[in-house]
Amino acid sequence: MRLVVEKAREKMARMAPDMVRLGLAVGTWGNFSCRVTGDGLGEDLMVITPSGVPYTGMKSRDMVVMRLDGEVVDGDLRPSTEWRLHAGIYRARRDVNAVVHTHSPVASGLAVARMPLPPILEDVVQIVGGEVPVATYATAGTEELAANTAAALRDVNGVLLANHGVVGVGETLEDAFTVCQVIEKGAQVYVFARLVGEPSVLAPAEVDLLRRLYREGYGQPRRRCGG
Numbered sequence: 001m002r003l004v005v006e007k008a009r010e011k012m013a014r015m016a017p018d019m020v021r022l023g024l025a026v027g028t029w030g031n032f033s034c035r036v037t038g039d040g041l042g043e044d045l046m047v048i049t050p051s052g053v054p055y056t057g058m059k060s061r062d063m064v065v066m067r068l069d070g071e072v073v074d075g076d077l078r079p080s081t082e083w084r085l086h087a088g089i090y091r092a093r094r095d096v097n098a099v100v101h102t103h104s105p106v107a108s109g110l111a112v113a114r115m116p117l118p119p120i121l122e123d124v125v126q127i128v129g130g131e132v133p134v135a136t137y138a139t140a141g142t143e144e145l146a147a148n149t150a151a152a153l154r155d156v157n158g159v160l161l162a163n164h165g166v167v168g169v170g171e172t173l174e175d176a177f178t179v180c181q182v183i184e185k186g187a188q189v190y191v192f193a194r195l196v197g198e199p200s201v202l203a204p205a206e207v208d209l210l211r212r213l214y215r216e217g218y219g220q221p222r223r224r225c226g227g
Contacts, residue, residue, distance in 0.1 A: 005074070008034045008047045008225040009060040015173060016049065016058040024102035024180055028052050030165070031080035032100040034173055034225030035090050036065075044068060046086055047225070050077035081141040088146030089153060089169060096169040097225055098176040103165040104184040106191055110134075111160040117186050119202045120193070124186040126214035128168075129156035130207050132183055137162035158183050173225055 012034060019025045019032070033048035049055075050062050064075035068087040072079065080086075086099045110117055117132035119125045124132065135152035138144035149167055152159040158168040158179040168179030193199040202210070 002036075002041060004036050004038060004041070005045065005047060005065055006060070008036050009063040009065075011173060011225060012047060012049065012063050013058050013060040015177065016055040018177060019055045019102070022177075022181060024100075024104045024177075024184070025055070026103070028054055030100075030102045031082050031086070032173070032176065033080075033083075033086040033098065035097045036225060044090065045073060046083075046090060048079050048083055048086055050075070051080050053077065082145075084141065084143050084146045085149055085167070088143070088150045089167070092150035093153060093169065095171065098170050098173040100168045100173070100176040100180050101161075101165060102168070102180045102184075104180065104187075107160060107166045107184045107187040108164070109191070110187050111165060112163055114162050117160070117183065117190055118199065119207050120190055120199050121186050122202075122210055123182050125202060125207050125210045126218070127179055127182045128158040128186075129211065132156065132158050132160060132186070134160045134162050135167075137164075140164060 019030055031049045033046045036045050036047060045065055045067060047063050047065050050064055053062055062077055064077060064079040065073045066079055066083060067073060068090055082101055089096060089099050114134050116134050119130050133152045136148040138148050149159060157170060160166055166180055166183055168176045170176035170179055190199055
């Protein structure tokens with residue numbers, strides 16, 4: 001395969017243990033992917049984690065290369081059963097080059113309660129984009145779930161999947177992982193705040209200001225999945 005694809009596979013294999021280490025998933029649940037373009041590919045491809053393989057043992061060769069229509073281009077293992085979810089997001093969001101789907105416990109609790117995470121913390125607002133909505137429920141692995149998730153992600157970088165888990169997206173794989181981590185941390189803070197009092201939600205004008213400051217001045221240039 002092209003160098004850009006192999007670089008994406010290698011990066012994904014390096015980061016795979018983070019799913020368990022960061023408490024974003026248990027066992028083999030959850031999945032993540034990268035969009036790869038350029039290098040003479042002629043079309044967008046996605047590299048996605050395989051189905052049912054432990055994260056701590058994943059190798060670069062285990063990552064499955066697919067077209068967005070579901071055709072496997074390279075790889076010996078079955079792709080994640082949620083490949084439709086990833087492909088649907090890539091089709092809907094040209095700015096997204098990485099998708100991470102997690103089952104972190106407290107954020108999943110909000111998803112089960114079908115309770116959005118309001119804009120209560122500056123990092124949630126800046127990294128995710130404001131309130132974290134709940135995507136309408138659909139069966140895992142279906143086109144309906146893909147469509148519902150893409151619709152909920154229209155203006156933000158992370159959503160809760162009703163009765164399921166979390167999806168985070170970003171320009172890079174690191175960005176998408178960070179979105180999922182921040183959502184889980186935000187969910188923990190929100191649940192705790194509700195136990196001890198009434199959470200204070202940031203005003204819309206402050207949300208807009210925080211987002212603008214983040215876009216204009218935070219961080220360093222980043223490289224895409226195959227970079």
